[in-house]
Amino acid sequence: MMEFKVIYQKVAPIVHRTRKDYYIQLWEQEDWDQEGMLVLSQLLESCPGIEHNDGELFRFFKTKFRNYVLDMLRKQESDKRKLNRQNYEEVSDVAHKLYVREMAMADQIILRDMLAQYRKQLTLEKQDQFDRLMGGETFRGKKEMLRDLKSYLKDFG
Template identity: 30%
Template sequence: MDQLEIMLKKIAPIIMNCQKKTAIPSWELDDYMQEGMIIALEMYHQILLNPPNTPFNFYVYFKVKFSCYLIDQHRKATAFKRKFDQLDYYELSETINLFDQRQNVSENVMYDLLCQEIHLFLTPEEVRLFEALKRGEKIDRNQKYRIKKKIMDYIKRYW
């Protein structure tokens, strides 16, 4: 194995680590590996053409350069002017937890509308407690009773 192949094997963990820190939409692991190896080869050829005067760690230099490159690519991919190029929908795997699976679509829509109306007439503190209840957190029994009574009165009055 020559020096270039050894270098490319040693940068794979660096690329994987950088991939975890900077997730670019629509990129897969192969994209990260390909771009990382391209950058590493460009750096390697630059070093061969212009050897540095002082010794340095190639892998540290590569990590910094590749991290900056990923940040630039992430900014380009999520730029405001490219919002129109992005998908207008959510992947099914991302939205599967948004709705109760035992209810049909119309029941879920009604539930969402009711929650929005409830947020309008509750105080900010009551909204915080209401959201805690929806997440299944424990709150004081008296506060829970007051919120429940307020919501039930609203429903009886307007529905």
């Protein structure tokens, strides 16, 4: 089998072209190369001998890598939509968090976990109200739930 680096150099232009076509948050050049190597490694495992046929190698790698990148984009956009559905907060209440464009991934994970724990301890009726709150709907008891949630999340900030 050919050396992995030599094979990757053949498909690296596909990775770089894909990088110009798509934007994934927080991915830099090294991240793109690393993900490209990961996809190439998986391709070489699943299709032994493909490294000897450049035409198939390019075609298969381009398809597999672009599909991988599109999956990452879908995940990125899904995360954005989840954040957009969260309840409204006054800017003055969260001004100390505005130094970054979005919440750090670690903060998002902690917040999601805390919200899941909060939801778990609610009654079924309150869970339905909580889901409506996260969806941006209005309902009777919304202000009370927001106050309760705010006190529950006081240690998050």
